[in-house]
Amino acid sequence: MDQDAADAALARVRATLDIEDFADRDLVIEAAPEIESLKVDIFQKLDKIVKPSGILASNTSSIPLIKMANATQRPGQVVGVHSFNPVPVMPLVEIVVSLVTSEETVTAVTDYAKNTLRKKTVRAGDRAGFIVNALLIPYLTSAVRMLESGYATAEDIDEAMKGGCGYPMGQLTLIDTVGLDITLAAAGFRRS
Known part of the structure; x- marks a missing residue:
């Protein structure tokens, strides 16, 4: 422009x-x-x-x-x-x-x-998560579980998805970008 x-x-x-x-x-x-x-x-x-x-x-x-x-x-x-x-x-x-x-x-x-x-x-x-979040939220929460369990570091989780799958950012960086509050709200509606 x-x-x-x-x-x-x-x-x-x-x-x-x-x-x-x-x-x-x-x-x-x-x-x-x-x-x-x-x-x-x-x-x-x-x-x-x-x-x-x-x-x-x-x-x-x-x-x-x-x-x-x-x-x-x-x-x-x-x-x-x-x-x-x-x-x-x-x-x-x-x-x-x-x-x-x-x-x-x-x-x-x-x-x-x-x-x-x-x-x-x-x-x-009009269903939980629509299309993108219905697919995205389980992907994001799996990264959080992996980090919480000590299986991998935040940096390694993000780098694995960027380098291995060609994603522009890893799951944990995406959660930080979107906001923990919005991610949690989306995950909550998916459960209910």
Whole structure:
């Protein structure tokens, strides 16, 4: 992106601390901490504020989308837009679809992710971990168990996966990057 494009993009950014400022939005993406009660509360508030045609999306990495959808009067317009850390670098977004998400909503959000965010998308069902975390969390927790048991050092575990499998970072570095709180929350929802 050249400087003119960056300046133009930045000119369109508007910061706010007032949730009422979202009233006229076509799409609102929530990215609050992985606390179910907090997300449900946010969706209840957004549902009352955002115009009836607006889509409400969550960036949750582990909380069942249906819980947020059921907190609204527009469950068909609630969808997951799960991005990955670091967001500017990672090319993928999971479009998470609950049993009640409309195809019109899925199409609109998929188009937004591809055309505006310039991300690759995959469609995931509303189940524990969606696609990526359903596969990733057991992989990460196995590294933690290996470290806890003294089988290998953190450095050796990470280097083995980087050098042996060509991964850009090892499991333990990834856990540190994502955050222990988010990893634990995702692992907890996978168990329940």
